[in-house]
Amino acid sequence: MTGATPAQLEPTPSPSSAPSSSGGSNETDRAPRHFLGVTGSQGGELRDLLRLSDRFGEVNRRPIPKVPALRGKTVVNMFFEDSTRTRLSFDTAARRLSADVVTFSAATSSLNKGESLRDTVETVESLGADAVVVRHSSSGVPWQIASWVKRTSVINAGDGWHEHPTQALLDCYTIARSSPVLAERFGPDSDAFDFEGLKVGIVGDISHSRVARSNVAAMTALGASVTLVGPPTLLPSCLDGWPVEVSNDLDGLIGDLDVCYLLRLQRERTTEALLPTLREYRALYGLSAKRADRLKDGAIVMHPGPANLGVEIDADVTRRPCSVISAQVTNGVSVRMAVLYYFLGSGVDLVN
Amino acid sequence: MAERERSLAPPYGGVFVARTTVMDAEDVRRAIWRMAHEIIERNREVSGLVLVALQTGGVWIAEALGRVIGEVSGHDVTIGTLDVAFYRDDIGLRPVLAEAATDMPGELTGSTVVLVDDVLFTGRTIRAALNALGDYGRAKAVQLAVMVDRGHRELPIRPDYVGKNLPTRRDEMVDASPDGVVIGDVVKP
Structure with missing residues (x-):
């Protein structure tokens, strides 16, 4: 875990240090925002996400529980460790936001041919992923991936013994x-x-x-x-x-x-x-x-x-x-919709 | 009232500074009274009517309209609220907000829906609202009531009931509340 960012809900790196040339506010030249952990988070940031979860809870109770909020965005589930409910929950959440979902399974990937984690991540980013949802049995892997990517948001879906923020x-x-x-x-x-x-x-x-x-x-x-x-x-x-x-x-x-x-x-x-x-x-x-x-x-x-x-x-x-x-399982979908929407759908920081 | 719009308009975190009052509280009250009668005039069956207020600025107007329609027609009017944030076409370009709740009265198939908002501007919010309504069934008809139509439409959308047509500059801000309608500017504090 990087000790440099106490509040991990903050964008990393800061937009001013992002390698962007144009000065416009186009979303593509903004640094991606990552959701890596909750350690060090302030109550206010968590409450913003919980209030947003309430809005998606309402969406999930509708006759058609789907909104077009993340249409055109691609979410890649990268699960290097077994999971049923977290993967299905993220999958459902992304689909209910109208995002495209790609599921990467470590067991059938080129990792078996010796491809490195970095190569795998860079491939996924080159394919146009807007977010990668990462689960790994080693602590710290999402932080490592966040340091490699340039435009993809990293969402931690559980790393080793360390964090499971959603x-x-x-x-x-x-x-x-x-x-x-x-x-x-x-x-x-x-x-x-x-x-x-x-x-x-x-x-x-x-x-x-x-x-x-x-x-x-x-x-x-x-x-x-x-x-x-x-x-x-x-x-x-x-x-x-x-x-x-x-x-x-x-x-x-x-x-x-x-x-x-x-x-x-x-x-x-x-x-x-x-x-x-x-x-x-x-x-x-x-x-x-x-x-x-x-x-x-x-x-x-x-x-x-x-x-x-x-x-x-x-x-x-x-x-x-x-x-x-x-109820925990049901709420998981609303909360993950809030997380995906918060980190992929926001042009500037959340205001209240 | 237009707090939400204000916080979403650049410069972010700006403060609304009022310049000209174009309607006072009495004007607003009379406009609501007239619009309520127009709604009754056009929709003979008030019982099938649903007022859908757009969060957050449309809520007080829908409640006021509902009160007058109820008094005049003798039928209670169903009121719902709708937050269109997840249907907007500028997601990724503006901040994410969490405070407005959607509370719809259920299936809309067969009802006549009157969308209610405070200020009609580019029409993009209404476009998003029309998409959102589609998720609640096939309404018999959808009409639009706004307190202020300030022009500058970017989509082929027009209101059915208008409190006041108000020519504005694009960079101005219009604030509509029960206390009146005010034109002003958003400035960085």
């Missing part, structure tokens, strides 16, 4: 729209997006989770108090500078939470034995039906999916009214 946005959006606590405070359709005093517990495999990292940044920027809960082996070795509290005791905490956010136990990213057994993990940190009974009224249960049912969450709990897991 997931964080859709989670914050879902909290704002689903939490009875916030609905009572601000009204059901408020665009305040103010999480002051909201208690969020993020439970599970924190150290391997890009979802946790991005969510901590986004939720605390909006004012929430976040507690990370998990066994010591699954918490990051260093939490200096994280605006969070840490706990190893889910049972002691569960009655206080407004939001119980369960992470997937990432068995594919865990190379060493960090847990004695899955049964022990479930007994201490899984949201079993019995444990979910102790959630207070108005608390909501979230999971980024795909869930290991019977490990971090019981199937029974996912079907309770307090579970907003399917």
